[in-house]
Amino acid sequence: MLPTILDLEAVRAAYASGLTPLQMIDEIIARREASEDPAIFITQSSPDQLRIAARELMERAPEPNSLPLWGVPFAVKDNIDVAGLPTTAGCPAFAYEPVADATVVARLKAAGALVIGKTNLDQFATGLNGTRSPYGAPRSVFNRDYVSGGSSSGSAVAVGAGLASFALGTDTAGSGRVPAAFNNLVGIKPTPGLVPNVGVVPACRSVDVVTIFAATVGDGVAIRKVMEGYDAADPYSRKAIATTLPHQGLRIGVLDVSEREFFGNNEVEALYDTAIERALSLGATIVPFDYAPFRQAAELLYNGPWVAERLAAVTDFLATNAQDFDPTVRQIIEGAKAYDAVAAFEGQYKLGHLRQRADAEWAKVDILMLPTSPTTYTVDAMVADPIVKNSHFGRYTNFANLFGYAAIAVPGGFGATGLPNGVTLFGPAFSDDALAPFADALHRACASGMGKDRGAVLPEASMVTEPDDGFVPIVVVGAHLTGMPLNHELTGSGGRLIKSCRTAADYRLYVLPNTTPPKPGLIREPGYCGPGLEVEVWKVSPQAFGRFVQNIPAPLGIGKVTLDDGSQVSGFLCEPYALGNAREITALGGWRAYIASIRQAG
Template identity: 65%
Template sequence: MFPEILTLDAIRKAYAAGSTPLDLMDEVIRRRDAWPDKAVFITPVPDDLLRAEARALMERGPEGLPLYGIPFAVKDNIDVAGLPTTAACPAFAYDPPSDATVVARLRAAGAIVIGKTNLDQFATGLNGSRSPHGAPRSVFDADYVSGGSSSGSAVAVAAGICAFSLGTDTAGSGRVPAAFNNIVGVKPTPGLVPNTGVVPACRSVDVVTVLAPTVADATEARRIMEGYDAADPYSRTALPVGLRPAPRIGVLTASEREFFGNAEVEALYDAAIARAERLGATIVPFDYAPFREAAALLYDGPWVAERLAAVEDFLNSNPGDFDPTVRRIIEGARGRTAVEAFRGQYRLNELRQKVAPVWADLDALLLPTSPTTATVAAMQADPVGENSKFGRYTNFANLMGCAAIAVPAGFGASGLPAGVMLVAPPFTDDALVPLAAALHHEAACGLGRDRDAAIPAPPPPHLPEGWITLAVVGAHLRGMPLNGQLTEPGGVFLCEAKTAPEYRLYALTGTTPAKPGLIRAATGRAIALELWALPPDAFGRFVAAIPAPLGIGKITLDDGRLVAGFLCEHQALKDAEDITAYGGWRNYGQERTL
């Protein structure tokens, strides 16, 4: 009835075939009870309440509910009305009067909360073993950590208990556990998703994340959660930023590679680089050193004082209720001064300026999610040293305001998985999706604990409302001289296409760079073109700058659609060469130097 790993597509197909949300809640209850690792959930939603919510949804019906009957879990530092919020510290527990904004938005879309999941206490850790409720384990080997701090959330998805889960990410907590459990972790740009109703770790850089089997599923949940919230002082809105159609991807140089002796993870990182290149990316080694220095500020600099600010009163009154390692980390902030905080801000901004040329040259970075893993026993023997290894390539992202998507990268001979991340400048969240999904698809490493599950093909680009589709036939094609006029304002490549078989193409004279002219004619053929999308304001500026004899009109595609595209005035064709027989500007250019 339902597959081993619950994806949105599989659930929707099951409902279309006659299954119901009540059937799925019965299956969720069965899987939750049967899973041997009892450290995954802190507070499961009682069985009768799950069934009651399913029945209420069925009475209402799926119309207008994009996540109708989809089960999800919530990290226990995020408020869910009716369930205590504990942050994995029982003495800290409180009963929230309302859902966190992100939970409210998901429930309003028809999703069903199945429980609150375990975490490194107060979201302080990347390993998942700093909790009085026990350490959730890797779904592939119970001797190994699951990753943290969103440990229970990752295991719940990878075990097939729910379709997606919410985590949080300050230093990598929504990405490292994804890598250790063969699932996807989507970390939005800080401020894109509201933090209202979330127990803060470092309030200025915390991000609510989504863990899911696929990039598409995690992204769908993220899009429902995102949007400005005046109750969150760090909430932001901005226009999305695009990538080049053949993106330039930064990879680690030999001097900045550190895998702590884990040859399996290094080999899987190299394989992911090769996949990115096969997918059309240009691979560019870059200097990670300034990013690494920024990463060190999160724990070695004054930002650790934010962790103290979040729980100072409780720490003063209840020091014995803290996990010893968590307490030691947070108490390390005592004595930090405002002077140190300002100096830290100064240094971070200096580093942002230092890496600005990297972002000018590159679209995204491809990094190991974690350079290694560890057994629970090794982590408990050296809780700070082992944990610090996990954050080597994650800690900088929120301080730098980046978007990131972590995807599975395959398995080593040990049977343990590893992952890689795409990390890019703010508000590239949607732009990263196609490449991240393609990297996961090409890795062919399954979904969660089901290593044989088929990975969906990458989804088409997501276009914000109001964006305008444009057909280009010449100098604006990918790799052509004027393509930057599309990519620089955030244009998104959609696909290759063809006109209806009633157009002619001409090589115009006296144009620099060389340009073709497309006209509609009584006799002609289908002409190759590309479809792009632009924001409305960028489209207006683009059209206003087009020189005569070219202009924008309506072009009929071979599938019957009408789109805006380049057409030419007839008088400009007097001395032009008819190149219709080539079928397109790119074919013509292969025989001529344009």
């Protein structure tokens, strides 16, 4: 039986166990028919189209999982061409029948993926909320009163509801990130130019990016790698030169107090603060930075001459079909008539000055971490105030493509209302791969599930790790923890913190007698059910690992420690004979709590 969320590992496992693409298609058809949100799709691939595609795949590649995305169902935002399905861009009068797939769609099909339909969007990709469509407004998978986010509304809901393994969106001002936050998903926004836009109806051609909604960072990165690559038919396509980031001591820029704005949503602000704490627990250094130049650049996208690019994309159609536009979309696009060529150059000059100021802030940090959206709204509230409330969603997104950054949006948890939100990590151009390991670690530390399945455990197979540098993972439980007396033995040898977590439930912890500083004794007792113990996973060089092994005093040694996610990592264990007179501290949950209890008692 397939799980609620069709992440890549779940799909591959199903195929490996005997499921066929035709059976997968039957499941997708049943899920579409049972969906409670009729506004997700504009056009669905028909059952016949789906079954033909599945049979063709089985003829072309009969071995299960023999292609990177063999039999993986995906949805496509309806401003991206799919041969055999109309492209509407959310406007029925604009619809046309594409003769060929967009480049990204062709690459995904070649990798074995199956298109299940074209998804709803804010008309002409103009909006961040998902209500500006004559085909209806998709809703948050957690509360139908609330917007789904846009403009890639249907794409996010399709993945969040379990109708597709992944979906394509586009992102000019945040449309590949805001819907991810509102539906507990990952949003992959590549560096502009990394993924070609051939076959995509433009919003702002010079800054548009095709994006991916996925259940995990690992899934999204794998899909992006299939899509990316230079395409000379796209005038903005670029050949990537990868940008690296530090493997340790990552400096993360967060909002200075003066630039915090959540429009009264304390719940989302609390989720942002919690994400900062998670980043700290993963070994990052937190650096407040001045967001002002980024905010001012963001304002140019809708309140500057770049809105003229939206008019350029539809100028002939607007001249003959103005009445067919959504009223809000028409108001925004017609606002471009206030700008002339002089204003366009002046806007470029202003952006240049802001880029210089932003670069000064980058000197302080390696990446940025911002709220994906500072708030959310009900559909009724958005419709009542469509421009102002939509602009709130873009406060921390609009600058990204103007400055040419890579970005990954990840879930940040749920507030008391049961609504999710998230954070976005931004890196310099072509840091797409370098951003992914920390983004994945942050998502896993959040433990928010995937899409509408809040209890889902992120599959180990999709974990994104740093490039293999030969370093060895090691679990520490006592004086080597961050902030403890022996932690310098890890940091001083170039070690880096991978994650904070807990052991499996069948471990017990003791204080070894007559040791200075006090040392822990960790043992495993099968059948015992405890709280699991706080530990950290570090990576150290082989030389440092060797020194640890050589210098460990009896009764301690190195063995395999099973963690709460089922993985096993080498770590410090104790021989049971030494625990006769030792004090058990298992109930405290870890060494840090024990040290705190001593200090309180003193």
